[in-house]
Amino acid sequence: MPQSDSLFASLGLMPALCTRLAQLQYVQPTPVQTQIIPAALAGKDVLAGANTGSGKTAAFVLPLLQRLYQAKHSTQAVKSPAKGNYVACLILVPTRELAQQVAASCESYGQDLAPKLKVTCVQGGVSVNSQMLALRGGSDVIVATPGRLLDLINSNAIKLDRVKSLVLDEADRLLSLGFADELGALLKLLPKQKQTLLFSATFPEELNELTARLLHQPHSVQLQSEQQSTLVQRVFTVNKREKAQVLSHLLKAKNWSQVLIFANAKKTCDRLAQKLEKAGIKAQVFHSDKGQGARNRILTGFKIGEIDVLIATDIAARGIDIDKLPVVINYELPRSPADYMHRIGRSGRAGAAGLALSLISHDEYQHFKLIEKKNKLRLPREQYAGFEADAEAPEDCPSRLAKPEIPAPGMGKKKRKKAVSKATDTVASAVSSNQEPLQAAQALVEDAWANWKKK
Template sequence: MSENIRFMNFSDLGLSSQILEAIRKANYEKPYPIQVEAIPAILQKKDVLGIAQTGSGKTASYILPILELIQKKEYNPGRSIPVLVIVPTRELAAQVEEVIRVFSEHLPRKVKSMAVFGGVSINPQMMKLHGTDILVATPGRLLDLLSKNSISISELNTLVLDEADKVLSLGFKEEIDEILSRLPKKRQNILFSATMEDPVALLIDKLLKKPLKIEIKSEEITPDLISQSAYLVSQERKGPLLRHLILEGDWNQVLVFTSSIRAADNLTAKLNKNGIQAMSFHGDKTQGGRTEALKQFKGGSLRVLVATDLAARGIDIKFLPYVVNFELPRSPKDYIHRIGRTGRAGSEGEAISLITEEDQHHWKVIQKKMKRWVEMIDSENIDF
């Protein structure tokens, strides 16, 4: 990889002024290495293979050039989807779609995006699909929609397969084969994976044509000296425990992280219902709404700000005392970004994580990566 990559700006990557303005408003400063390599290649409509861990900046590396291409080309999407992003889980589907919304909010050519996944009723999704430019889908729900003729992928321009190794490890090989059989032969293909295991290698051979290969090595993680603690808690007791900690500790200016927009809104509503002033901060909020929430939070008049990872890039507060991981992030690197919001400018800061039984393995991975073990407190011994 060229040493010059770390000195490059988004303005060096062939993006238009409209996209650059969207990047600025989303509080992105410097491009990650994967973005420096992937964005120009995707703009040239090359196939791309990215080997990179979660947290490397890969989502923006394909969303930004895809939005650029949509701005330049007159698509007339009806049932036919021009851009398809396949992901393994509903959580990732929601996060990718949030990235699209944040970057497309101020673009002159409005972009319609939608995330579809199982576990919820299919009918509302079917009703909203018409005219979608970018569809983010899990494999099973995508096939459900195709079987009902709600959409067509026969004229697809761009296919993105994100976290391909996880898609295959979750048992979606047959679904992926079925989806690929329905696609036009002439299209752009973009594939990201954390590993190059045999099933992924076979899929790469089948899917990609002379791709640009980008491999990003994971970096060592070294957190700042922030006071960290964790509470073992059941899912249903998470909300009451958080309220107890805020009230008993007389916490003010608390930044709480959730993994999805829905979780942020639900938690915010419950905090307000229980007399704790809170506002949510995510990509579904208008720019004005996010600006007002941040203004109140920075000014000290808002006690709790509940944010998603993407939106929180715009939060920079010198003396923020508390960060709470209501839900763990998907990668150790994101965890470091989250807790790094506190303990700045020589001030003390606390980072608190709420861990369920299901989270424990992932929590061990995070601690191992940052080479620091955090005390676990059993909340069963706390009366609230």
Template sequence: MPFSRLGLSPYVLPALQQALSQAGYEQPTPIQQQAVPLIVQGRDLVALAPTGSGKTAAYVLPALQRFVLAPPRKPRVLAQLVLVPTRELALQVADVFVTLGRQLARQPRVVCTVGGVSINPQMMALRGGADVVVATPGRLLDLLAHNALSLKQVQLLVLDEADRLLELGFGDELRQVLAELPTRRQTLLFSASFPPDIESLANAGLREPQRVEIGEQAQPEIEQRAIRIDAVRRTELLLSLLDEPQWRQVLVFVGSRRDSDRLAGQLRTAGVNAQALHGDLSQGRRMRMLQAFKDSELQVLVATDVAARGIDIARLPVVVNYDLPRSPADYLHRIGRTGRAGEKGLAVSFVDAASQAHWRLICKRNAVQVDAAVLAGFEPDEAVATEVRVADDNGGIKGRRPSKKDRLRAAAAAAKPAE
């Protein structure tokens, strides 16, 4: 199905098609095929789609059409709002608006507002008004408190990666934002999963939404491997694998900011061009580092989960779980950084003795069967650790140490009187 059959207006279609072609979009993905016609019709929408499925363009194309077909207003009035969970995703979404709108006769003014940086430049950027604001919830509320913008005339609200918004604790902020918005609006909710809290959010914020869920054909083609390895030899194993031709560009996940700095330093000492990406870095440095990785100036980016959320690297060949994710649900988010836009990808997880039980839980929760293999020369010597029982998807193992939440659960269980 070509983009011309998605219900977009002939008035804007030629300009959008030209921008799509320049950006490398050859034909719409399944989520775009199903979502764009409904959004163009003005319907509220709940769309379930994994990372890498093309969901950003699925709402940006109709949003750009809505902007072009609306009469221009002076001063500019904020009509479209996109809420995302992380700074990196906000920058990515804003970039898609600019990229796909660059051939339009009239282009929207897009302002990206995120936390972690000074609020003053963002307030200055909003002084002339904005057509589209892409924001993280906390910073948006800060701007509202400073009277830097108004949401009273927003016509389109997009909640992107809604499951992650709630996982990161933005539930209260979302409710505050919804209270500031007009009741007559179009609302689009995009999520990789549909747990009960997402259903509650949809019931509260959407009007008779259509539901779209892409089928199996849209699942990324990712080869998943697991390697048994002693914890102390993981860096040595990673360095050995980096010599493989496919490993020209690698995103490595670790469990903490300190671990990301440590591992990146070890790799640089061994002659690998590597950098760490985590929340302690300034926004400017994170942006420069991401751009360097996208431009293949870095071979390895060592990242924590929050920092890497929203990273979209075209044709990223390899993702490595140096530390397993604490939540089994984060496993799919991590490996979804590769195998995007129809490309093949490789996801490799390191499994030491202490994390074998957690690896089995990850496989069970995500309905995958990936047996941990042993590589010649890296046979593990550690004895199998005592299995740790994980109560739910929010618990788990982070390295060898139980989390604070796990320790509290254990203490509560020990204090409970026997029946």
């Protein structure tokens, strides 16, 4: 069998990087690495659609480190490099945890380069003064979240006009989290001539518009379907009032070593942790109310196995990178169908076996159908013995609320106004019945599309 270092060397990577990959026990390149590394080394723009866990971080970090190292040595051989608060490579990511993860990967992969490249992580939640000190004299690589990077630019701590390479990692998430304005402001500060690599799991219309403006004849890679065979997806239909009982029963019966549980709200995470504790199960919560130091400690504890059960909001969907995480559970379905794939992508990474389990109640049936449709899935519904879902939805379930007539687009304004009013009343009714207004609204939207198609 060929040595791992020779397999990576065949992609064009330099010996120091190949040796380091062998030390990290990288046996062979993943499909995304095989397709992207040679193109990135050649200086081409890259547009890649790939699942989490496909090895995409190494696919862009390795060639960028090599190009930076070679350019730096070439420059030093001719003349001293320009000094100042400049950056050569900028990597933009949507969350603090992902920024830390990518920065750590840059440090790890470049460990054997001499002299080492300077890597700086720029994120919120920590002292801005310490980051300003770290940026003195510039940096070879900056891994940043957009908001904090703009703060540092406005404080004259860093300049972007000499950036040679730009990476947008999890680009769809950058837009969905509301960073569109910050991203636009940053792009205006970058030089026109640069290499750009864009990675995304999904490609909404606004992202397609961005890629058309930003990328020049990119090398395109579409690998969203890779690695899915190692991840088993299961769906249990349960009564909403029994969800916590089902979850605690599963955790005790299966005795999983590590479980990541997703909920939609911070309060839900806290309440669920309390319920599990009463059942004798110790769990930690991970959401934006936690300080950055606490979040770091919780993630570290979960990664090294000190914490068995972690309950998180979607802030963790792209920020947790754990080898061989066995189980991910959707206690609540994500509001965005795209986030479903990001959640379950925490398990079954890089070919490892994994399980993604969703607990869905009557009020989530329709939304899960939408998730399946958007992600081209069809999963059988199962019942969990002893906790079978009732055949009929509860009377106050949004799916049983009266749905107003949704007129076709070409109908008159009066009828449309009346329908909108009825739709508003339906959502208000859901709120007054302690139901999720967003779920009620989602059901209305689905009905609207169905009626429009019929007419």
